[in-house]
Structure formats: structure tokens, C-alpha cells
Amino acid sequence: MPAVIELEDLTLKLGPRTILDRLNGQLSGHCIGLLGPNGSGKSTLINTLLGFYRPAAGRVRIFGQDVQEHRRQLLGQIGYMPETDAFIADMTGVRFVRYMAEISGLPAREAMERAHEAFFYVGLGEARYRKVGTYSLGMKQLAKLAQAVAHGPRLLLLDEPTNGLDPQARTRMLELVREIRDTSEVHVLISSHLLHDIEECCDQVLILKEGHIAAICNLEEERRANLKFLELEVTHENGFLDAIRTLGCECASFGGGRLKIVLPEKIELRQIYQLAAEHTAQIRRMNYRRDSLEDIFLKAMAGTPPPPMPREGANGRL
Amino acid sequence: MAVYKRTYKAYAGQLTPSWSRFTVLARYGFSTLFSSRIFTAYTVLCFTPFLVGLGFIYFVHSSTAQLAFGQHLSSIPLINGRWFFGFLVSEAWMGLILTAWAAPGMISKDFANNAVQLYLSRPLSRVEYLVGKVTVLAVLLSFVTWIPMLVLFFLQAELEGHGWLGENWWMAGSIVLAGLMWIALISLLSMALAVWVKWRIAASALMLAFFFVLPGFGEAFSAILRTPWGSLLNFNAVILMIWAQLFRIPLSQRHFTRFGELPSWSPWLSVFAVCAISLWLLHRRLKAREVERG
Numbered sequence: 001m002p003a004v005i006e007l008e009d010l011t012l013k014l015g016p017r018t019i020l021d022r023l024n025g026q027l028s029g030h031c032i033g034l035l036g037p038n039g040s041g042k043s044t045l046i047n048t049l050l051g052f053y054r055p056a057a058g059r060v061r062i063f064g065q066d067v068q069e070h071r072r073q074l075l076g077q078i079g080y081m082p083e084t085d086a087f088i089a090d091m092t093g094v095r096f097v098r099y100m101a102e103i104s105g106l107p108a109r110e111a112m113e114r115a116h117e118a119f120f121y122v123g124l125g126e127a128r129y130r131k132v133g134t135y136s137l138g139m140k141q142l143a144k145l146a147q148a149v150a151h152g153p154r155l156l157l158l159d160e161p162t163n164g165l166d167p168q169a170r171t172r173m174l175e176l177v178r179e180i181r182d183t184s185e186v187h188v189l190i191s192s193h194l195l196h197d198i199e200e201c202c203d204q205v206l207i208l209k210e211g212h213i214a215a216i217c218n219l220e221e222e223r224r225a226n227l228k229f230l231e232l233e234v235t236h237e238n239g240f241l242d243a244i245r246t247l248g249c250e251c252a253s254f255g256g257g258r259l260k261i262v263l264p265e266k267i268e269l270r271q272i273y274q275l276a277a278e279h280t281a282q283i284r285r286m287n288y289r290r291d292s293l294e295d296i297f298l299k300a301m302a303g304t305p306p307p308p309m310p311r312e313g314a315n316g317r318l
Numbered sequence: 319m320a321v322y323k324r325t326y327k328a329y330a331g332q333l334t335p336s337w338s339r340f341t342v343l344a345r346y347g348f349s350t351l352f353s354s355r356i357f358t359a360y361t362v363l364c365f366t367p368f369l370v371g372l373g374f375i376y377f378v379h380s381s382t383a384q385l386a387f388g389q390h391l392s393s394i395p396l397i398n399g400r401w402f403f404g405f406l407v408s409e410a411w412m413g414l415i416l417t418a419w420a421a422p423g424m425i426s427k428d429f430a431n432n433a434v435q436l437y438l439s440r441p442l443s444r445v446e447y448l449v450g451k452v453t454v455l456a457v458l459l460s461f462v463t464w465i466p467m468l469v470l471f472f473l474q475a476e477l478e479g480h481g482w483l484g485e486n487w488w489m490a491g492s493i494v495l496a497g498l499m500w501i502a503l504i505s506l507l508s509m510a511l512a513v514w515v516k517w518r519i520a521a522s523a524l525m526l527a528f529f530f531v532l533p534g535f536g537e538a539f540s541a542i543l544r545t546p547w548g549s550l551l552n553f554n555a556v557i558l559m560i561w562a563q564l565f566r567i568p569l570s571q572r573h574f575t576r577f578g579e580l581p582s583w584s585p586w587l588s589v590f591a592v593c594a595i596s597l598w599l600l601h602r603r604l605k606a607r608e609v610e611r612g
Contacts, residue, residue: 047606047607050438050439050606052438052439052605052606052607053607072336072441072443073441075439075440075441075442076333076440076441078439080435080436080439082432082435082436082439084432085431085432086431086432086433086436087431087433087436088427088428088431088433089427089430089431090427099342099346100436100440102334102342103339103342103343103437103440103441103442104440104441105333105334105336105339105441106329106331106333106334107331107332107333107334110329110331114329121325121326133431147436149326151329151440152327152328152329152330153328154328179325179326180326183325183326185326185327185328186326186328
């Protein structure tokens with residue numbers, strides 16, 4: 001897949017401080033996560049992608065074009081949802097989004113049409129004639145998303161899109177991001193310090209630490225590579241362990257029926273169930289242990305692999 | 319992205335020309351301003367001097383009207399540079415109130431909730447943003463200052479005849495120059511103040527204080543230090559001096575302040591300095607992102 005964003009020795013200084021320090025890398029995922037602790041340079045990188053800051057050295061390319069040289073052309077293809085409040089309080093929601101779409105270059109009629117559609121799309125259809133200043137925090141976040149997508153960008157930059165949202169609104173926001181990602185017409189870059197948000201949506205992650213790239217990883221590959229770790233708790237083992245070994249699995253027993261298994265590529269979970277049935281072993285608990293984003297993030301932050309932790313979300317109880 | 323489908327779809331239609339994006343800001347600016355009935359009523363009121371001027375020119379050239387009002391031509395003031403100067407003064411101060419009302423609202427609303435970053439994350443430069451906003455003021459102020467004056471000027475030329483236009487052609491240039499100078503000054507100043515304080519009411523108050531409070535300081539400065547240079551802070555007088563020069567009002571009739579003691583270029587320098595400082599402020603503060611240095 002061609003690179004969406006290319007960083008080439010990108011260095012950014014604000015006053016005497018170096019905020020981004022010689023960033024190199026290519027990001028080609030459909031949904032790219034930008035992770036890092038507060039102050040690591042995530043928002044600054046997004047601002048640099050938008051051309052708000054001029055790099056001290058190096059360059060950034062989006063869709064193969066230099067951001068500084070082709071800024072105007074690129075901005076027409078980008079939708080931006082800022083982290084902070086950003087709206088015109090005394091405009092109605094639909095007028096605000098229409099206004100922004102027109103500035104992006106849509107003719108008035110098309111802008112009006114798409115503003116309405118964008119509001120329905122983000123789920124604010126009923127509130128589109130209310131003034132933006134009267135919206136709740138969650139509604140303002142959705143209105144910001146509406147203005148970012150209304151002109152139909154090819155790249156969507158979302159800076160902390162779930163900030164300040166309650167669980168329900170957060171789930172809705174992440175659903176929308178996934179829907180947008182799955183249309184395959186647009187690439188999404190999400191900046192967040194919430195691992196869960198990134199893990200839910202992204203297929204590639206750039207981890208920043210103090211202005212440096214700590215890691216770039218393809219989450220899809222990581223998921224595939226680590227899907228085959230199993231933690232089992234069984235009763236009445238009855239030779240189940242030996243049978244698993246005959247399948248070619250690496251297997252370790254920790255007593256009390258607790259087993260850890262590394263499944264080879266060709267072995268499927270179904271075969272484990274079949275063996276358990278054949279040996280009348282009861283599987284009481286099963287964990288998919290995969291290298292979670294949290295593990296990857298902690299490794300990147302500390303430079304050392306963290307101790308394995310069970311993943312709640314992948315638990316399977318039988 | 320049809321409503322019934324509610325799925326995301328990229329836009330593949332025609333785009334407006336890149337150069338025309340600033341006109342969107344101007345269009346929405348007008349629409350927002352004239353959605354206020356009070357503002358619309360005040361704008362209409364700004365045309366009162368024009369209507370009065372129109373009536374006066376007709377009166378001067380209509381013996382029937384003069385007879386009806388029992389006036390004789392010799393007792394009616396001449397329509398000359400002095401007359402147009404007085405007309406411009408009345409129009410300009412109405413325009414000042416209009417600007418103090420309109421400009422801060424247009425800008426400070428964008429700053430109050432960080433909307434500037436949304437403008438500048440689109441194919442729109444800072445200059446275009448500013449041009450879009452200034453266009454609203456420039457068009458409004460043009461229609462209440464130099465455009466009606468030019469209409470009156472050509473009406474007077476037409477009715478007067480006998481080579482009046484040939485003798486007074488310079489006045490057309492003076493009208494346009496005086497109007498544009500005034501528009502540039504108050505537009506840039508109001509924008510800069512709005513960007514600086516980011517609060518509509520405070521920006522409007524500062525704008526009026528600039529013309530009604532600062533002169534007091536300037537004249538006090540002059541009186542205490544016994545120098546005429548403090549008059550350069552009296553922008554009422556500065557503007558009147560420039561217009562007096564443009565409309566060729568004799569020195570003996572210029573009683574605005576102690577400008578007689580200052581070189582004739584000094585009021586121009588004062589206006590130029592305010593415009594330059596305003597542009598500098600706009601350059602410094604009109605940004606998508608505030609950068610904290612240090």
C-alpha cells in the first residue's frame with residue numbers, strides 16, 4: 001500500500017525547545033493511531049501535518065506531496081477535528097458545517113446538502129438547527145467530526161476524538177471512526193493517549209515518546225502473529241496435554257490444570273476442542289494471550305518487555 | 319453520503335475556484351451582520367447624510383425650491399471642498415460606529431471558541447481570512463462614505479455645469495483617497511483590537527476609546543510638555559488634518575488642534591504607524607496555534 005504519510009528527518013522547534021526530533025517513517029495504514037503520553041508531540045505532529053508549523057529540518061509528505069510546498073492543495077483533501085473546542089457558538093450546527101464545507105471549496109448548494117447529511121451521519125440530525133454553543137460536550141465533539149467529514153476528505157486527522165465523552169458517546173464515536181475507516185475511501189489518523197481507542201480502530205500505530213518515534217508497528221500483523229497464544233485451565237486432563245503435543249504445539253503445565261500453549265500457524269482452535277472432547281478433559285477457562293497494544297506501548301516506553309498480563313477482552317469461559 | 323444510507327462517501331463533485339474562498343467569509347459575514355435588525359436599521363440610518371446632501375444639492379440648483387423656502391442663493395453655502403469635507407466628517411463618524419459594532423463581532427467569535435484553526439486547516443491562508451473579513455467592512459464603509467460622496471460630486475457637476483467639473487476634478491480623487499484611507503485605518507485597527515483582546519465588547523470599547531479617550535491623553539501630553547507632538551495621538555485631529563489637506567481647506571480655517579506647528583507629513587505618518595502596528599498585531603496573533611515559547 002502506498003504511504004499516506006512520510007516523515008523524513010522531521011525536526012520541529014518551537015523557540016529553543018525541540019518538540020519533534022528527527023522523525024523518520026512511513027505510515028500506510030488505513031487507520032493510523034498516534035500514541036504517546038501527554039507532551040510527547042502528538043498534537044504538534046498533527047499541526048505540522050496541517051502546515052501550522054514549519055519544520056526546522058526534514059520534511060513531511062502526505063499522499064506523496066510535500067506539506068509545505070503543496071499545503072493548499074493538500075488541505076483540500078484533509079479533514080481535521082481538533083482536540084480543543086472549535087466552533088462558532090452563535091451559528092446553528094448545520095450552518096456552521098456548511099460554512100466550513102464552502103471554505104473547503106464545495107459550492108453552496110452541495111455544501112448545504114452535505115452539511116445536512118454529515119449531521120445525520122454523526123447522529124445529530126435532530127439537533128442540526130440548534131446553535132452550536134448550546135450543544136453538550138458530546139454533541140460538540142460530533143459536530144466537530146461532522147465539519148471534518150462534510151467536504152469528503154481523503155485523510156481525516158482526529159486529535160483526541162473521545163476526549164471528555166461519556167462511555168456511551170465514546171462507543172458511538174469509535175463506531176463512527178470504524179465506519180469511516182471501513183469505507184476505504186478515506187484514511188484516518190487518530191491521536192490519543194487512550195490505548196483502547198487506538199486498539200479498537202487502528203491497523204497501524206506510531207508511538208511517540210518525548211518527540212522521538214518509540215515504535216511504528218502494524219497492529220494487524222501483531223494480532224495475527226500473537227493470536228496463537230493460549231492459556232487453559234482444565235480438569236480431568238486424561239492425556240489431553242500429550243495429545244496437544246502430538247499436534248506439534250509447544251505446551252507447558254503449571255499444575256492445577258493450568259496450561260500454556262503456543263499454537264503453530266496451521267493449528268486451529270477447533271482442533272483443541274476436539275482433543276479435549278476425545279480425552280474428556282473439561283476446559284474451565286481459556287485466555288487468548290496476544291501481545292496487546294498495551295504490551296507494545298509499554299515496551300516502546302520502557303524499552304524492555306513487560307510481564308505478560310491476561311487480556312480481559314479475550315477471555316473465553318466454558 | 320445520502321441521508322437514508324447514512325454512510326460516509328467522499329466528495330467527487332466540482333470545487334469552487336481557489337481564489338474565491340475569501341468571498342465565502344465575506345458572504346457569511348454580511349449575512350450574519352444583517353440578520354440583526356438593529357444593525358440593519360443603523361446601516362440604513364448611515365445613509366441619512368447622503369439623503370440630506372442630495373436634498374441640499376437639489377435645493378441649491380432649484381430656484382422653485384428656494385422660493386418655496388424663502389431662501390436666496392446668496393445665503394446658501396457654496397458646494398465646494400469645504401462642503402464635501404463637512405459631509406465626509408459626518409459620514410465617517412457614522413461609519414466609525416458601524417465598524418466598532420461590526421468588526422469585533424466578526425473576529426472575536428472565531429477566536430472565542432478556537433474556530434480560527436478550522437479556517438486555517440482548510441485551503442485558506444491567513445491573508446485570505448483577513449481579506450474576507452476586511453471585505454465586509456470595506457464594502458459597508460464604502461457605501462456610507464466615498465461612494466455616496468462621489469454620487470453627490472457628479473450630481474453637483476451635472477447640475478452646476480459651466481466647467482465646474484473641470485475646476486474641481488481633483489476633488490473626486492480626494493474623496494476616494496480620503497474614504498479609502500479612513501476605511502483602511504478603522505478596518506485594520508478594529509481587526510487588530512479584536513484579535514488582540516478576543517472579546518467583542520472590550521474590542522468595541524477599545525475602538526471607541528482610541529478615538530475618544532486617547533486624544534485626551536495626547537493633548538494632555540502636549541500641554542504638560544509644551545510640545546505639539548502629542549497631537550499625533552489625537553486621531554480625530556489627525557484625520558481632520560489629512561482630510562483638510564486633501565480637500566484644500568486653507569490653513570486659516572483649520573482650527574482642529576496645534577497641527578499648524580507640525581510638519582504637514584506628520585498626520586500621514588501617524589496613520590501609517592497605526593496601520594503598520596495593526597498589521598503587525600494581526601500577523602502576530604492571527605494564527606491557528608498559539609506557541610508558548612521558553
